[in-house]
Amino acid sequence: MLHTNLSRLLASGGPKRLISTVNKLTTVEVNDKTGIAILTMNRPPVNGLNLELLQDLKSSIDEIEGNKSRGLILTSSSPTIFSAGLDILEMYKPDMDRCRAFWSQLQETWLALYGSSVPTAAAINGHSPAGGCLLATSCEYRVMVPKFTIGLNETQLGMIAPQWFMSAFLSVLPQREAERALNQGRMFTTEEALRVGLIDETANSKEEAIEKCAAFIGTFAKVNPLARSLTKQQFRAADLQQLKNGRKEDLEKFLFTVSQPALQKGLGIYLEGLKKKVKKQ
Numbered sequence: 409m410l411h412t413n414l415s416r417l418l419a420s421g422g423p424k425r426l427i428s429t430v431n432k433l434t435t436v437e438v439n440d441k442t443g444i445a446i447l448t449m450n451r452p453p454v455n456g457l458n459l460e461l462l463q464d465l466k467s468s469i470d471e472i473e474g475n476k477s478r479g480l481i482l483t484s485s486s487p488t489i490f491s492a493g494l495d496i497l498e499m500y501k502p503d504m505d506r507c508r509a510f511w512s513q514l515q516e517t518w519l520a521l522y523g524s525s526v527p528t529a530a531a532i533n534g535h536s537p538a539g540g541c542l543l544a545t546s547c548e549y550r551v552m553v554p555k556f557t558i559g560l561n562e563t564q565l566g567m568i569a570p571q572w573f574m575s576a577f578l579s580v581l582p583q584r585e586a587e588r589a590l591n592q593g594r595m596f597t598t599e600e601a602l603r604v605g606l607i608d609e610t611a612n613s614k615e616e617a618i619e620k621c622a623a624f625i626g627t628f629a630k631v632n633p634l635a636r637s638l639t640k641q642q643f644r645a646a647d648l649q650q651l652k653n654g655r656k657e658d659l660e661k662f663l664f665t666v667s668q669p670a671l672q673k674g675l676g677i678y679l680e681g682l683k684k685k686v687k688k689q
């Protein structure tokens with residue numbers, strides 16, 4: 409049971425080597441024995457995906473691709489939030505040049521994660537709405553800790569998830585389930601997500617989630633790495649190509665959407681609601 413041993417070693421806190429200290433908002437730790445890299449998002453308070461976090465994620469993914477890691481586990485340093493999705497402040501009253509760079513970087517980072525040649529898994533140790541769910545569904549396996557929520561809630565914000573958000577969601581859920589959830593902007597509890605297949609397993613802690621992700625990655629230990637990665641890429645090629653072909657158009661649609669006064673009004677109200685919630689507690 410090679411993969412069980414791998415996951416035990418990783419979870420035991422065994423020999424770990426911090427190989428990246430360059431990025432401010434992400435860290436990469438590669439376990440020397442297992443060769444599995446843990447990529448941690450660290451942008452308090454909620455890992456809102458702003459331009460800089462997206463840049464750091466992309467550079468960490470590149471680093472993991474380049475250092476011949478056996479797999480990538482994506483997780484968060486927050487005890488309650490995996491990622492709150494896109495940083496709404498990047499879209500609310502935006503500077504249009506920065507907004508352009510932000511969306512282009514989101515596209516770039518998604519292409520790198522969804523198209524990654526190494527096995528990928530998400531240890532979802534907190535809430536994971538919208539862009540957070542996009543990251544999780546772009547991985548090949550998901551393990552989630554109880555009492556959190558995950559889903560694509562864009563319609564609740566008066567927004568439309570782009571086609572490639574849907575592609576990642578559809579790589580996990582059947583069309584009927586995915587369509588209903590997106591139309592509703594539904595957030596699933598951990599238990600509901602397991603029931604519909606949005607996540608693969610639950611775990612009682614972040615450590616256990618990482619252990620289960622490592623066990624998943626360990627299932628490839630005896631599979632030819634090139635055959636595995638080319639097979640994965642064939643499955644994902646059409647989704648990746650669709651965005652690559654339509655990147656410019658997708659960017660223009662996004663910029664048009666965020667410049668609509670009705671959308672700006674809605675985002676303002678949504679942000680206000682988030683802040684009021686803080687004051688009530």
Ligand SMILES: CCCCC/C=C\C/C=C\CC/C=C/CC(=O)SCCNC(=O)CCNC(=O)[C@H](O)C(C)(C)COP(=O)(O)OP(=O)(O)OC[C@H]1O[C@@H](n2cnc3c(N)ncnc32)[C@H](O)[C@@H]1OP(=O)(O)O
Nearest residue numbers: 456492493494495496535537538539570661662665682683
């Ligand atoms: C056919 C044509 C098709 C065209 C398509 C083309 C383009 C499409 C256009 C647009 C697509 C846009 C896609 C968007 C995807 C997204 O990801 S949008 C973001 C969605 N995220 C959310 O809705 C999450 C909101 N947050 C929460 O629900 C909660 O914060 C939480 C994550 C559950 C955590 O709760 P908790 O109680 O722990 O924390 P607080 O709520 O107190 O938050 C702390 C602090 O953080 C701020 N904050 C939270 N989330 C965000 C965020 N996403 N962005 C920015 N800021 C956020 C919150 O306001 C608090 O701030 P403070 O009061 O200043 O401390």
